[in-house]
Amino acid sequence: QEDVFKKLVSHCKEYGFVFPSSDIYDGLGAVYDYGQMGVELKNNIKKYWWDSMVLLHENIVGLDSAIFMHPTIWKASGHVDAFNDPLIDNKDSKKRYRADVLIEDQLAKYDDKIDKEVAKAAKRFGESFDEAQYRSTNGRVLDNQAKRDALHARFAKALNDGNLDDLRQIIVDEEIACPISGTKNWTEVRQFNLMFSTEMGSTSDGAMKVYLRPETAQGIFVNYLNVQKTGRMKIPFGIAQIGKAFRNEIVARQFIFRMREFEQMEMQFFVKPGTELDWFKQWKEIRLKWHKSLGFGDDKYRYHDHDKLAHYANAATDIEFLMPFGFKEVEGIHSRTNFDLSQHEKFSGKSIKYFDPELNDSYTPYVVETSIGVDRMFLSIMSASFCEEQLESGESRVVLKLPAALAPVKLAVMPLVKKDGLPEKAREIIDDLKFHFNCQYDEKDSIGKRYRRQDAIGTPYCVTVDHQTLEDNCVTLRNRDTMQQERVAISELNNIIADRVSI
Numbered sequence: 346q347e348d349v350f351k352k353l354v355s356h357c358k359e360y361g362f363v364f365p366s367s368d369i370y371d372g373l374g375a376v377y378d379y380g381q382m383g384v385e386l387k388n389n390i391k392k393y394w395w396d397s398m399v400l401l402h403e404n405i406v407g408l409d410s411a412i413f414m415h416p417t418i419w420k421a422s423g424h425v426d427a428f429n430d431p432l433i434d435n436k437d438s439k440k441r442y443r444a445d446v447l448i449e450d451q452l453a454k455y456d457d458k459i460d461k462e463v464a465k466a467a468k469r470f471g472e473s474f475d476e477a478q479y480r481s482t483n484g485r486v487l488d489n490q491a492k493r494d495a496l497h498a499r500f501a502k503a504l505n506d507g508n509l510d511d512l513r514q515i516i517v518d519e520e521i522a523c524p525i526s527g528t529k530n531w532t533e534v535r536q537f538n539l540m541f542s543t544e545m546g547s548t549s550d551g552a553m554k555v556y557l558r559p560e561t562a563q564g565i566f567v568n569y570l571n572v573q574k575t576g577r578m579k580i581p582f583g584i585a586q587i588g589k590a591f592r593n594e595i596v597a598r599q600f601i602f603r604m605r606e607f608e609q610m611e612m613q614f615f616v617k618p619g620t621e622l623d624w625f626k627q628w629k630e631i632r633l634k635w636h637k638s639l640g641f642g643d644d645k646y647r648y649h650d651h652d653k654l655a656h657y658a659n660a661a662t663d664i665e666f667l668m669p670f671g672f673k674e675v676e677g678i679h680s681r682t683n684f685d686l687s688q689h690e691k692f693s694g695k696s697i698k699y700f701d702p703e704l705n706d707s708y709t710p711y712v713v714e715t716s717i718g719v720d721r722m723f724l725s726i727m728s729a730s731f732c733e734e735q736l737e738s739g740e741s742r743v744v745l746k747l748p749a750a751l752a753p754v755k756l757a758v759m760p761l762v763k764k765d766g767l768p769e770k771a772r773e774i775i776d777d778l779k780f781h782f783n784c785q786y787d788e789k790d791s792i793g794k795r796y797r798r799q800d801a802i803g804t805p806y807c808v809t810v811d812h813q814t815l816e817d818n819c820v821t822l823r824n825r826d827t828m829q830q831e832r833v834a835i836s837e838l839n840n841i842i843a844d845r846v847s848i
């Protein structure tokens with residue numbers, strides 16, 4: 346699986362999906378740029394989300410709030426005091442790690458060991474993996490399982506209590522070594538705030554410290570009454586926003602999974618107090634359905650309900666996706682209570698209560714949030730779509746089986762040869778279709794090579810213009826996944842493609 350992941354990362358670079366930021370300066374940690382294909386895919390993902398939220402729901406509207414906000418907002422939201430990661434340094438390598446991630450890696454090692462033992466037992470007794478796991482009589486399995494469970498319980502307690510000494514003690518007791526130096530010489534654990542800050546303007550007292558927003562949600566909260574009043578919205582209603590967020594992540598790993606500059610698609614749904622858990626349940630279901638509608642297979646998703654809740658939440662779940670490195674969070678759904686709005690009332694001194702015309706009374710709404718990372722969604726889609734196929738001819742091909750609606754290029758148009766008026770005919774077709782879909786013209790190399798290039802960027806359809814086209818105005822239409830070809834009239838192309846690339 347790790348191998349597949351490496352291939353995917355290099356594929357992203359080779360075909361213009363994702364480049365390391367500042368590549369000619371050897372990159373910048375956990376910051377990435379999206380190339381000519383990446384930006385198209387990313388825009389399509391955003392549109393797919395936006396349409397499903399704003400277009401399809403009468404009671405959800407959009408917003409685009411600024412990245413810079415009044416610094417008191419981050420005091421009110423709790424980010425200045427509580428948006429921290431527990432860090433530990435290795436004294437020999439001088440490398441810094443997140444204490445919780447070191448322990449999570451240790452848990453994953455136990456899981457690996459257990460899986461290996463179960464697989465061995467399955468082989469020995471001629472059972473399936475599931476049967477062996479169910480029986481699980483192997484002493485070594487039970488032993489590792491017990492150690493893992495004990496570690497998990499201790500870890501959850503330390504996190505819950507915010508006990509930094511305990512976190513360190515776990516690392517010491519488990520004899521966790523530094524991945525770089527291999528030594529176990531650790532410092533104390535200390536908290537590190539994840540917000541980036543900069544200075545704005547200059548006043549007689551000096552410049553004002555402002556933060557780059559670590560989530561887009563607060564821009565929605567401080568605008569909710571502006572939107573409600575000007576849009577004459579009635580509770581329940583939602584505000585959706587897509588935008589950049591910034592976090593000074595210490596352990597930046599796994600490509601675009603954990604970045605320092607990333608993009609979020611968030612929707613905050615404002616509801617009557619007391620109804621939030623029903624809405625939470627509904628949104629949980631709606632969001633999972635949305636993910637599954639992409640067609641990668643239902644077994645690729647699961648919920649992870651949180652037992653440990655953030656200070657603002659009374660229910661929380663993650664939608665996890667099976668990445669090449671295991672199930673990982675792609676989206677968070679949180680019942681955020683009235684915490685944020687109440688805090689903003691307190692810190693701003695302004696009343697931001699909603700007047701409910703039905704109750705003839707005012708209250709502070711409760712909020713249910715759905716928050717998804719564009720980049721993680723991008724990674725999940727790329728990893729689910731990336732295939733290496735062995736063909737009957739003995740050749741192999743790399744194909745991105747992207748859902749057609751998300752593919753960066755919908756149609757490639759190729760003249761069979763670069764002469765006899767075929768390029769002109771191909772251009773004519775593109776000129777007709779380019780207002781409807783993203784089309785690409787390609788005349789270089791053999792047709793086989795051109796198909797491979799389009800497969801590699803996930804183009805669902807290729808059209809080939811040959812000599813006969815000049816006579817009968819028909820072209821060959823090739824399907825990316827089945828590689829089947831059909832002869833269709835040029836006049837029909839628009840309808841056929843439109844029909845097949847819509848969601």
Ligand code: ATP
Pocket residue numbers: 560592594601602603604605607608609674675676677716717718719720721722
């Ligand atoms: P994690 O536990 O992985 O750090 P989180 O629980 O802090 O994530 P939230 O604050 O709930 O994440 O943010 C909502 C979504 O934003 C996440 O589900 C994820 O898709 C995305 N996200 C958060 N941090 C990052 C990051 N550093 N890089 C890319 N996407 C991110």
